[in-house]
Amino acid sequence: xxxxxxxxxxxxxxxxxxxxxxxxxxxxxxxxxxxxxxxxxxxxxxxxxxxxxxxxxxxxxxxxxxxxxxxxxxxxxxxxxxxxxxxxxxxxxxxxxxxxxxxxxxxxxxxxxxxxxxxxxxxxxxxxxxxxxxxxxxxxxxxxxxxxxxxxxxxxxxxxxxxxxxxxxxxxxxxxxxxxxxxxxxxxxxxxxxxxxxxxxxxxxxxxxxxxxxxxxxxxxxxxxxxxxxxxxxxxxxxxxxxxxxxxxxxxxxxxxxxxxxxxxxxxxxxxxxxxxxxxxxxxxxxxxxxxxxxxxxxxxxxxxxxxxxxxxxxxxxxxxxxxxxxx
Amino acid sequence: xxxxxxxxxxxxxxxxxxxxxxxxxxxxxxxxxxxxxxxxxxxxxxxxxxxxxxxxxxxxxxxxxxxxxxxxxxxxxxxxxxxxxxxxxxxxxxxxxxxxxxxxxxxxxxxxxxxxxxxxxxxxxxxxxxxxxxxxxxxxxxxxxxxxxxxxxxxxxxxxxxxxxxxxxxxxxxxxxxxxxxxxxxxxxxxxxxxxxxxxxxxxxxxxxxxxxxxxxxxxxxxxxxxxxxxxxxxxxxxxxxxxxxxxxxxxxxxxxxxxxxxxxxxxxxxxxxxxxxxxxxxxxxxxxxxxxxxxx
Numbered sequence: 112x113x114x115x116x117x118x119x120x121x122x123x124x125x126x127x128x129x130x131x132x133x134x135x136x137x138x139x140x141x142x143x144x145x146x147x148x149x150x151x152x153x154x155x156x157x158x159x160x161x162x163x164x165x166x167x168x169x170x171x172x173x174x175x176x177x178x179x180x181x182x183x184x185x186x187x188x189x190x191x192x193x194x195x196x197x198x199x200x201x202x203x204x205x206x207x208x209x210x211x212x213x214x215x216x217x218x219x220x221x222x223x224x225x226x227x228x229x230x231x232x233x234x235x236x237x238x239x240x241x242x243x244x245x246x247x248x249x250x251x252x253x254x255x256x257x258x259x260x261x262x263x264x265x266x267x268x269x270x271x272x273x274x275x276x277x278x279x280x281x282x283x284x285x286x287x288x289x290x291x292x293x294x295x296x297x298x299x300x301x302x303x304x305x306x307x308x309x310x311x312x313x314x315x316x317x318x319x320x321x322x323x324x325x326x327x328x329x330x331x332x333x334x335x336x337x338x339x340x341x342x343x344x345x346x347x348x349x350x351x352x353x354x355x356x357x358x359x360x361x362x363x364x365x366x367x368x369x370x371x372x373x374x375x376x377x378x379x380x381x382x383x384x385x386x387x388x389x390x391x392x393x394x395x396x397x398x399x400x401x402x403x404x405x406x407x408x409x410x411x412x413x414x415x416x417x418x419x420x421x422x423x424x425x426x427x428x429x430x431x432x433x434x435x436x437x438x439x
Numbered sequence: 440x441x442x443x444x445x446x447x448x449x450x451x452x453x454x455x456x457x458x459x460x461x462x463x464x465x466x467x468x469x470x471x472x473x474x475x476x477x478x479x480x481x482x483x484x485x486x487x488x489x490x491x492x493x494x495x496x497x498x499x500x501x502x503x504x505x506x507x508x509x510x511x512x513x514x515x516x517x518x519x520x521x522x523x524x525x526x527x528x529x530x531x532x533x534x535x536x537x538x539x540x541x542x543x544x545x546x547x548x549x550x551x552x553x554x555x556x557x558x559x560x561x562x563x564x565x566x567x568x569x570x571x572x573x574x575x576x577x578x579x580x581x582x583x584x585x586x587x588x589x590x591x592x593x594x595x596x597x598x599x600x601x602x603x604x605x606x607x608x609x610x611x612x613x614x615x616x617x618x619x620x621x622x623x624x625x626x627x628x629x630x631x632x633x634x635x636x637x638x639x640x641x642x643x644x645x646x647x648x649x650x651x652x653x654x655x656x657x658x659x660x661x662x663x664x665x666x667x668x669x670x671x672x673x674x675x676x677x678x679x680x681x682x683x684x685x686x687x688x689x690x691x692x693x694x695x696x697x698x699x700x701x702x703x704x705x706x707x708x709x710x711x712x713x714x715x716x717x718x719x720x721x722x723x724x725x726x727x728x729x730x731x732x733x734x735x736x
């Protein structure tokens with residue numbers, strides 16, 4: 112008897128606690144639907160990344176640390192956060208906003224068109240977001256501004272050597288034809304030639320054998336994966352260690368000699384050049400602004416777009432906090 | 440004969456050097472971190488590093504106050520959730536539960552300890568973030584779910600197995616005679632547990648909680664994924680926070696970009712080490728008091 116009542120009391124306390132927490136959760140679920148207005152939930156990347164740096168640069172002379180908002184780790188994390196939150200705004204690498212296979216926008220999120228001439232609506236020539244092919248050609252022709260379109264760089268300490276150098280030479284020549292099929296913009300003729308000149312003369316080495324270690328930006332990772340595969344087919348003697356861990360990691364690994372090639376999806380800082388960073392541009396892509404597909408003002412947003420100033424009001428100054436003020 | 444002696448002294452020396460090595464590790468780490476954080480210490484005074492709220496590494500401002508507060512808030516919330524739940528669970532498992540229930544429940548809780556922290560983080564994003572979002576709106580507060588409370592709940596789940604496993608064992612070590620004496624005087628099982636067993640196990644229970652705490656301070660990945668990472672000291676559980684370990688994990692990639700940045704990150708690691716150290720010294724002092732109290736009383 113004694114034993115049972117003790118156990119029961121304890122059980123009852125636990126049960127009551129459980130019920131209480133469930134009740135609070137349920138009540139909360141109902142409350143969220145009715146009040147709160149259309150306050151914008153601003154998201155940014157928490158990890159040091161090329162996308163954040165590029166987006167901050169687009170908004171003015173800012174750095175990633177200046178971007179306000181909830182910090183989420185990695186491109187996939189930010190995409191998930193925006194998918195779950197209908198009042199969210201975020202930015203993403205192009206290849207995480209569009210489906211890799213079909214080239215359409217990923218379901219659950221929409222890309223915000225940029226109102227380039229500031230006339231309050233998206234004109235026909237500004238409407239370049241329907242699918243990846245259209246957007247890529249807009250980046251190539253400069254219709255989509257840079258930044259947020261950006262150069263994707265590879266970096267090493269001093270200069271590229273040995274087989275790594277020959278691999279880079281191949282990327283800048285034959286490798287360029289794979290860019291558009293993976294979802295990147297190939298370099299223009301001029302750019303390509305200047306980068307090849309910067310790379311320097313061919314090595315006297317004739318046998319292409321060995322391992323090349325590569326790490327860095329998430330944004331360049333899919334492209335690099337394709338290049339390493341194609342190069343391995345041509346030269347089976349060459350194999351690769353390829354990993355993604357963000358632009359900063361690519362730079363740190365390259366400068367410390369951990370890898371032969373670091374992938375960096377942002378500009379190179381003066382302090383990094385002082386430490387011996389040598390970089391080449393290998394392809395281009397872009398950062399785009401994204402919202403939840405169930406955004407309350409989605410239709411207006413898609414027809415009116417947002418100006419650079421409007422993005423700055425949201426991410427830097429915090430002057431605009433309600434979705435209804437974005438579309439007016 | 441001589442060979443046996445030789446083996447004996449060899450074994451003892453080997454074990455001695457292993458012990459010295461592991462004892463020195465902490466000092467080694469602390470010294471290493473200190474040496475690497477000297478550049479930033481020579482640029483900014485310690486008080487400014489610790490108590491300034493301005494974190495703009497690109498402009499050379501390294502105020503760690505928001506991150507310190509973030510760590511304390513998240514850990515605090517986690518322990519408020521974890522301590523009562525864990526103590527009740529371990530009392531139940533040690534005192535009340537039938538053998539069969541224990542045989543099923545204990546391995547399940549132990550299994551929690553083996554789950555990788557990224558999995559806890561994903562679970563947090565899928566379930567805890569929406570949950571705290573609705574809890575907050577029930578309290579009339581708005582948040583997107585990435586906040587101190589989410590971090591605290593995820594962290595609490597991660598320290599459960601540590602605290603429960605240790606406290607259950609501690610309670611079991613209380614001599615059975617003490618319970619019998621209490622029961623023989625007519626106490627209920629709950630009274631015996633509350634008045635006799637819990638006192639006998641107090642020191643051990645405190646030690647279990649301390650171990651849980653020290654794990655909570657340093658836990659990185661899972662917390663980082665749900666806590667919001669906004670470099671501003673939180674003022675409520677529905678505010679986002681940015682704990683020290685998350686700061687290091689998010690930014691160690693940029694160590695080479697600004698010369699002082701790397702140094703500031705290593706300094707924040709040193710601060711984290713100091714916080715954990717201070718905490719465990721404090722807990723040990725309390726523990727000693729408790730134990731001495733028993734010997735006197």
